[in-house]
Amino acid sequence: MFDRLSFPQPWLSLILFLTWQILSDGLSGGSIALGLFLAWLIPQITHGFWPERPAFVKTWRMPAYILRVLMDIVVASFSVAWLILSPRPPRPAFVCYPLKLEHPLAISILASTISLTPGTVSADVSDDNKTLLIHALDATDDQEVIDAIYNRYEKPLMEMFQ
């Protein structure tokens, strides 16, 4: 019974609590009480959906990765904007990307990154977690897309999760 009263993911609970304090206007008894309640409730409800934690994650590499992704979002948004406005029709393609990452959390981070960076949307993961189906908006060469994703995103993620 006491399992129900614990915080299965302390870091998630802490982040949820802090987020709630920032979102509500200033600290008050009410916001702290509700923040604590949400920090307990949300991890309890979503517990079953979380993949197992990887054995070792080098979290300090994360800020550099996020900065790189943000930069890429801005830079590549211009190319998509240009493509939308130019009269030339785009050359869309489905690309099968061979995954080297194994951990589900790492794969979902990679898939989200691919969707956020303009020009590519990740459409699906194969059932055995080995291949990622990517839709590229304007690709002349499949291998080019695969190499770019591998060098820019998957390699840093592999270093983080291994």
Next chain:
Amino acid sequence: MSTLAEYAISALLLFGGAFTLIGAIGLARLPDFYTRLHGPTKATTVGVGSIMLSSVIYFSAIGEKIGISEILITVFLLMTAPVSANMLAKAAMHIGVQTTKDTKGKPWEQ
């Protein structure tokens, strides 16, 4: 509010508005469902991002508060946009939406 802040806010608002507009044009102009997914997830990310940034500068400049909540909104948007794009793509693959003829490769069946 200083003149510099006013210029920065106006520039960011115009920039963000332009990008959001381009995203909407993309939704209308691109040839098929899968390519249309790219417009809203991309151009709008930058568009909304810069509009939020201008809101942060505005509220900081009039000295009310530092707009952490706007940054949080942007972060939430960045986290949820790929998920919705992925869900739309999966749904489209599931019901077999047609792609344009010049699309290379095919969505798989599983």
